[in-house]
Amino acid sequence: MSDTALEATGLGKRFGRRGGWALRDAAFRLPAGRVCALVGPNGAGKSTLLALAAGLLPPTEGRLTVLGGTPAGARARVGFVAQDKPLYPQLTVAETLRMGADLNPERWDAATAEQVVAGGDLDPRSRIRSLSGGQRTRVALALALGKRPELLLLDEPMADLDPLARHELMGTLMAEAAQYGTTIVMSSHVVAELEDSCDHLLLAGSGRIRLAGEIDDLLAAHLRVSGAAESTDLSAHTVVESRVTGRQLTALIRPAGPLPGDLRTSVPSLEELVLAHLRNPGAPALSAAPAVTQGSAA
Numbered sequence: 001m002s003d004t005a006l007e008a009t010g011l012g013k014r015f016g017r018r019g020g021w022a023l024r025d026a027a028f029r030l031p032a033g034r035v036c037a038l039v040g041p042n043g044a045g046k047s048t049l050l051a052l053a054a055g056l057l058p059p060t061e062g063r064l065t066v067l068g069g070t071p072a073g074a075r076a077r078v079g080f081v082a083q084d085k086p087l088y089p090q091l092t093v094a095e096t097l098r099m100g101a102d103l104n105p106e107r108w109d110a111a112t113a114e115q116v117v118a119g120g121d122l123d124p125r126s127r128i129r130s131l132s133g134g135q136r137t138r139v140a141l142a143l144a145l146g147k148r149p150e151l152l153l154l155d156e157p158m159a160d161l162d163p164l165a166r167h168e169l170m171g172t173l174m175a176e177a178a179q180y181g182t183t184i185v186m187s188s189h190v191v192a193e194l195e196d197s198c199d200h201l202l203l204a205g206s207g208r209i210r211l212a213g214e215i216d217d218l219l220a221a222h223l224r225v226s227g228a229a230e231s232t233d234l235s236a237h238t239v240v241e242s243r244v245t246g247r248q249l250t251a252l253i254r255p256a257g258p259l260p261g262d263l264r265t266s267v268p269s270l271e272e273l274v275l276a277h278l279r280n281p282g283a284p285a286l287s288a289a290p291a292v293t294q295g296s297a298a
Contacts, residue, residue, distance in 0.1 A: 002068025005151050005183035006030040006053055008209075010062035013048050021207050022048040026062070028202060028212035028287055030185070032150075035177050037194035037215075038187040039274055040204035046187040047083060049204065050153045053185070054080040067150055076107070079149030083156045085140040089129035093122050093139055100143045112176075113146030119168055133160035141169060145176060152176070154186045158193060170197055191271045203274055210277050213288025219267055221288055226250045227263040240283040241276040252276045254286070 011026040023045040030036055038046050051057045052064055055071035055078070066074040087096060097117065101108040117124070120138040128136065137160045144152060152173075158166045174197060176182050185202075188194055201218055203211035211218055222240070225232075229249040234242070237259075242251035252268055259265065268276070277283055 002065075003032050004029055004065065005032045005034070005067060006185070007065045008062065009064075011049075011052070011059055011064050012061040013045075013052060013057060014060045021060075023052070023204075024207045026209045028209050030183065030200060030202070030212075032067075032183050033177075033181045034183055034200040035174070035198045036183070036185045036200040036202060037191075037198035038185055038202045038204065039189065039191055039194065040187075041189050041278065044189075044204040045207045046189075046204050047155050049202075050080065050155050050185065050187060051082075053151075054078060054153055056080075074151070076104075077150040078153065079144035079147045079151070080153045081137075081140045081144050081155060081157055083159070085133075085136045085160075087128045087136060087139060087143075090127065092125050092127050093117060093131075094124035096128060096139055097124075097142065097146065100146050104147045107148045109146050109148045112148070113142040116142040116145055116169070116172060119172075120165070134162065134165060137161055138165075138169075141172075145172070148180070149182060152182055152184045154184065156187055156189075158188070166193070173197075191274050195270050201270070201274075203277060205278050206281050208285070209287075210281070210283075210285050211273075211287075213286070215270060217288035218286065219270065219273060221254055221286065222252055222268055222273055223255055223259075224250070224252050224266045224268045224272065225259065225263045227260070232260070232263065238284055241280050 007029045008026045012021060013023045014021045040046050052059055053066055053071060055075050067077055097113050101110060116138055120135055122135055173184055177184055186194055199215055201211055201215050202209055227249055229244045229247050232249050234251060234253055237256045238254040240252045242249060
């Protein structure tokens with residue numbers, strides 16, 4: 001087994017010869033076993049990156065490895081729930097799960113799939129076309145989890161669910177990660193939705209990966225500082241964002257050395273970090289992931 005779930009080098013995707021770049025020059029490494037938040041606004045390239053990882057799109061440039069191999073080669077070990085939750089509308093819930101079992105005869109976990117469906121009080125005889133958006137999400141997640149994937153890719157998985165269902169299904173996903181070491185990548189444009197569950201971050205903005213790494217490491221690399229505007233000199237540090245209100249300067253920085261003793265400092269929250277980088281796309285990108293290696297875990 002590879003110790004790397006996803007690794008990108010110069011990865012880019014453009015749609016059509018004259019189309020714009022949905023993703024450009026992406027470089028990051030996601031170690032296996034992490035629960036990763038893929039965060040960014042609509043149109044940032046999140047869905048494109050997940051489709052590339054699922055082997056549904058070929059890259060225009062660069063390289064992406066999945067579980068140590070090609071996306072196509074890893075497809076049997078990857079579960080993917082797309083944003084539109086594509087399912088066969090004429091099938092019943094029970095028929096859909098039987099199809100999942102037929103397509104994955106060596107890996108299918110019927111108990112897990114049925115548990116996810118049962119949590120929504122779904123009638124196995126109901127046809128997919130009669131289900132609500134949240135119910136279809138449950139069936140799609142049941143198919144993905146029943147496959148017992150090593151890597152689970154979820155594109156806006158909770159968008160159709162009410163708060164109680166979100167909490168329950170997030171618990172199911174966390175149990176999956178803890179019990180089987182499944183790597184999970186969940187995209188969202190709502191940071192608070194993923195903050196308490198994820199330990200790794202990929203921040204996409206304007207088709208590029210702006211931040212990549214362990215969340216604790218990324219937060220530790222930044223400081224929120226405040227002090228007198230006229231006497232505060234931050235030129236020696238990387239300034240992600242700064243604001244002056246009256247005589248007070250407030251900034252988010254990546255310190256490059258000692259700071260003046262009269263500055264007040266605090267560690268930013270994940271939401272503060274993400275929003276600051278999205279508001280300032282010209283700020284230098286940062287990867288705090290473990291060094292890129294091509295190793296294997298025994």
